[in-house]
Amino acid sequence: xxxxxxxxxxxxxxxxxxxxxxxxxxxxxxxxxxxxxxxxxxxxxxxxxxxxxxxxxxxxxxxxxxxxxxxxxxxxxxxxxxxxxxxxxxxxxxxxxxxxxxxxxxxxxxxxxxxxxxxxxxxxxxxxxxxxxxxxxxxxxxxxxxxxxxxxxxxxxxxxxxxxxxxxxxxxxxxxxxxxxxxxxxxxxxxxxxxxxxxxxxxxxxxxxxxxxxxxxxxxxxxxxxxxxxxxxxxxxxxxxxxxxxxxxxxxxxxxxxxxxxxxxxxxxxxxxxxxxxxxxxxxxxxx
Amino acid sequence: xxxxxxxxxxxxxxxxxxxxxxxxxxxxxxxxxxxxxxxxxxxxxxxxxxxxxxxxxxxxxxxxxxxxxxxxxxxxxxxxxxxxxxxxxxxxxxxxxxxxxxxxxxxxxxxxxxxxxxxxxxxxxxxxxxxxxxxxxxxxxxxxxxxxxxxxxxxxxxxxxxxxxxxxxxxxxxxxxxxxxxxxxxxxxxxxxxxxxxxxxxxxxxxxxxxxxxxxxxxxxxxxxxxxxxxxxxxxxxxxxxxxxxxxxxxxxxxxxxxxxxxxxxxxxxxxxxxxxxxxxxxxxxxxxxxxxxxxxxxxxxxxxxxxxxxxxxxxxxxxxxxxxxxxxxxxxxxxxxxxxxxxxxxxxxxxxxxxxx
Numbered sequence: 001x002x003x004x005x006x007x008x009x010x011x012x013x014x015x016x017x018x019x020x021x022x023x024x025x026x027x028x029x030x031x032x033x034x035x036x037x038x039x040x041x042x043x044x045x046x047x048x049x050x051x052x053x054x055x056x057x058x059x060x061x062x063x064x065x066x067x068x069x070x071x072x073x074x075x076x077x078x079x080x081x082x083x084x085x086x087x088x089x090x091x092x093x094x095x096x097x098x099x100x101x102x103x104x105x106x107x108x109x110x111x112x113x114x115x116x117x118x119x120x121x122x123x124x125x126x127x128x129x130x131x132x133x134x135x136x137x138x139x140x141x142x143x144x145x146x147x148x149x150x151x152x153x154x155x156x157x158x159x160x161x162x163x164x165x166x167x168x169x170x171x172x173x174x175x176x177x178x179x180x181x182x183x184x185x186x187x188x189x190x191x192x193x194x195x196x197x198x199x200x201x202x203x204x205x206x207x208x209x210x211x212x213x214x215x216x217x218x219x220x221x222x223x224x225x226x227x228x229x230x231x232x233x234x235x236x237x238x239x240x241x242x243x244x245x246x247x248x249x250x251x252x253x254x255x256x257x258x259x260x261x262x263x264x265x266x267x268x269x270x271x272x273x274x275x276x277x278x279x280x281x282x283x284x285x286x287x288x
Numbered sequence: 289x290x291x292x293x294x295x296x297x298x299x300x301x302x303x304x305x306x307x308x309x310x311x312x313x314x315x316x317x318x319x320x321x322x323x324x325x326x327x328x329x330x331x332x333x334x335x336x337x338x339x340x341x342x343x344x345x346x347x348x349x350x351x352x353x354x355x356x357x358x359x360x361x362x363x364x365x366x367x368x369x370x371x372x373x374x375x376x377x378x379x380x381x382x383x384x385x386x387x388x389x390x391x392x393x394x395x396x397x398x399x400x401x402x403x404x405x406x407x408x409x410x411x412x413x414x415x416x417x418x419x420x421x422x423x424x425x426x427x428x429x430x431x432x433x434x435x436x437x438x439x440x441x442x443x444x445x446x447x448x449x450x451x452x453x454x455x456x457x458x459x460x461x462x463x464x465x466x467x468x469x470x471x472x473x474x475x476x477x478x479x480x481x482x483x484x485x486x487x488x489x490x491x492x493x494x495x496x497x498x499x500x501x502x503x504x505x506x507x508x509x510x511x512x513x514x515x516x517x518x519x520x521x522x523x524x525x526x527x528x529x530x531x532x533x534x535x536x537x538x539x540x541x542x543x544x545x546x547x548x549x550x551x552x553x554x555x556x557x558x559x560x561x562x563x564x565x566x567x568x569x570x571x572x573x574x575x576x577x578x579x580x581x582x583x584x585x586x587x588x589x590x591x592x593x594x595x596x597x598x599x600x601x602x603x604x605x606x607x608x609x610x611x612x613x614x615x616x617x618x619x620x621x622x623x624x625x626x627x628x629x630x631x632x633x634x635x636x637x638x639x640x641x642x643x644x645x646x
Contacts, residue, residue, distance in 0.1 A: 181371050184338075184340050188338060188360045188366065189438075203376075204376075
């Protein structure tokens with residue numbers, strides 16, 4: 001009666017060793033007091049780290065910023081990606097070249113993207129603040145990265161620029177899988193351009209849209225690189241998201257125990273989000 | 289219901305000429321079938337009528353109105369596609385009613401029209417189903433229903449039966465014909481299948497290489513083909529072609545194949561100067577055995593039988609020929625058999641241009 005387990009044992013052992021063990025060890029740090037510069041630390045502290053988390057105004061601020069960051073990044077990436085995909089789906093001279101150019105940002109390492117944009121936004125070397133000032137969008141050509149009210153928008157701009165091609169690529173692939181005859185049938189049936197978009201393109205794209213938005217949401221919420229590179233979460237934690245707060249706690253505060261507790265909280269929140277979405281998807285599939 | 293007039297229509301895709309000047313008049317209520325091998329331009333011609341492609345030059349009139357500058361939706365036509373092109377996220381009823389909804393027809397009226405079309409096509413029980421829950425034949429019917437509810441001036445069919453199995457195809461062929469009889473609407477039907485063309489058409493338009501080869505009733509094309517292409521394309525098994533010589537004699541034109549007498553035509557025929565001709569004769573017009581006409585001898589090669597009939601492959605002076613017969617024959621390879629040829633069943637073609645010699 002143990003035989004079936006023996007067959008699946010190699011796979012289970014592999015999953016356990018590569019996935020579960022690191023997770024469990026990582027989560028266990030959240031219940032310990034680990035300060036890198038304090039050799040006496042490392043003891044078990046129970047839920048102390050989590051109690052502190054609930055009282056930590058920086059964490060709650062980072063959580064709020066995470067929502068703004070994720071929603072803005074994903075929302076604009078999706079919108080621009082959809083527009084690009086629709087434009088690239090019709091033939092025009094030079095399409096291949098433009099297509100390649102548009103997909104270029106996706107091939108650039110995030111780290112470089114962050115550096116590039118922080119320079120673009122820096123009035124000493126970059127043109128953007130001067131342009132914004134000339135257009136009357138800013139009162140003075142300042143660096144928004146050092147403005148607590150707008151610092152988060154620097155990484156958001158960079159993130160939109162970097163992530164739009166992802167949506168453009170996936171949505172373009174989905175668009176190209178729509179049979180041309182269906183559009184022709186609708187054209188003969190009397191549907192104009194907008195009506196064809198509404199009654200054919202959108203229903204065809206919906207599954208791809210749902211999946212890519214879900215994936216990107218988790219992905220973007222988990223990605224602190226742009227923020228760490230461009231603002232380090234500053235000024236004064238004004239652009240901190242939860243993921244970058246974990247990084248700051250671990251490598252600037254050197255408080256690994258607390259950083260693990262913050263990370264565990266983020267994982268829990270994303271798990272809840274993922275389960276909700278899976279439930280919604282199941283409900284949608286059931287209805288079809 | 290309306291006539292369709294096509295005047296000197298050309299279509300070029302870059303340097304490639306797909307339609308090289310097509311003139312065609314389809315009468316109101318007629319069922320016209322465009323037939324030809326793939327790449328002959330028949331689908332392009334249909335798409336030009338529908339407005340899905342623009343003609344490079346020429347004029348298209350539907351019901352006396354010039355339409356080549358109008359978008360498809362203003363041409364008042366309906367089209368049935370090879371892939372059916374049903375809207376996958378709409379159920380059968382919505383698929384059929386979509387065009388009416390776009391015209392802001394009241395709900396009750398849509399339900400009435402769609403219901404009537406559904407009843408005509410036997411789709412009443414399937415109204416709530418999505419296309420993917422239907423069989424090929426049912427999808428085909430929905431596509432037809434979508435065309436019917438619009439009550440268009442003309443129906444266009446683009447190889448609508450090619451995705452069905454043989455039995456279903458036979459049945460739908462019959463149903464489309466019956467539907468046409470009931471509705472009496474002008475129809476243009478594209479197919480590469482000469483059997484569909486023969487069984488369904490009021491008139492066949494045989495096309496090849498962007499040029500209309502012949503227009504006529506199925507039997508006109510069958511009995512009196514204008515050239516080698518039509519003679520070879522229409523009919524199954526296909527017409528036999530033998531290269532032979534023609535010599536004008538006192539009793540008529542004597543034909544020979546490989547130096548042996550084949551038959552003698554009594555009517556006057558314009559024969560090329562060198563006497564070389566292509567002799568065409570349909571497999572079912574050759575009788576095995578000694579008969580009233582000329583008798584030639586051939587060697588049996590192989591017999592294929594379908595039960596109802598057999599095709600006998602024979603060798604006549606080194607050239608392959610088929611004979612279609614309903615007799616059951618036991619022949620061994622190489623066996624000499626006499627063939628009776630009736631001169632009135634023979635068509636002569638010019639071996640150079642492929643045109644009919646009359």
